[in-house]
Amino acid sequence: MTTRPSRTQLGPVGLVLVGILAVQLGAAIAKGLFGEISPTAMVWLRLVTSALVLAAATRPRITGRSRRDWVVVLGFGASLATMNWAIYQSFSRIPLGIAVTIEFIGPLTLAVLGSRRARDLTWVVLAGAGVALLGFQRTGLDLLGVAYALLAGAAWAAYILLSASTGRRWAGFDGLAVASVAAATAMTLPALLSAGGSLWDGRVLLLGALVGLLSSVIPYSCELVALRSLRPAVFGILMSMEPAAAALAAIVVLHEHLSPLQWLAIACVVVASVGATRSSAAPGTIAT
DSSP: OOOHHHHHHHHHHHHHHHHHHHHHHHHHHHHHTTTTSOHHHHHHHHHHHHHHHHHHHHOOOOTTOOHHHHHHHHHHHHHHHHHHHHHHHHHTTSOHHHHHHHHTHHHHHHHHHTOOOGGGHHHHHHHHHHHHHHHHOOTTOOHHHHHHHHHHHHHHHHHHHHHHHHHHHSOTTHHHHHHHHHHHHHHHHHHHHHHGGGGGOHHHHHHHHHHHIIIIIHHHHHHHHHTTTSOHHHHHHHHTTHHHHHHHHIIIIIOOOOOHHHHHHHHHHHHHHHHHHHHHTSTTSOOO
């Protein structure tokens, strides 16, 4: 008759899973709109929504900041803009699940580099095998889309590092709010040039705001609450489910089905990410 332990375990884990599903549902909805609005303009709508919500909720203190504080937070904003822009460019060209799988190589590499165990190279090999498997079925696998996914992965790794640095210099969500405003501002001109009149369509604006809520506001909020009681290693393992969640969201929303070989590739990357996360959190290793 002990319900309290299970509740504490399921609470933060459930929040992280909700965040993961929200991100990938938002991505699938965004991709479904690419026939009406450019990926760049959709990224801008997402960033503007999250920037407005975060700025209104946190009211960040920007006075009395050092030059280094601004360099870090603006770099954080640049990584945020690049990560989102590149992954949207990627899955406008290749299946959503595959794009997120390739993108995940970025944080996976970061996790492996956080460990000094030679045997952790096994996870790199397994992830590389997963990506290589994607190359065996070239149908619909645009090479530019793959390149954009790799760029998104590199930006994601930079985002993780700069997020930690920003958190040490800016209290609470202040840094994230400022970085989101900077990212939205940087994307404004490219979005306006690429979108044309479709950007101001009421339906597109509404769905763009929904994507912003699903892909940014909800996950940030869920993760903030979950990380108060969830160990970082467990959080990292749960985040390893992103590629599979992306593939499932694409099936439900976009009817974008993958082949068995592509599912095997995703499984390789997920398992490699779980292994790398567990190793980087083990005693005697460097945990970030």
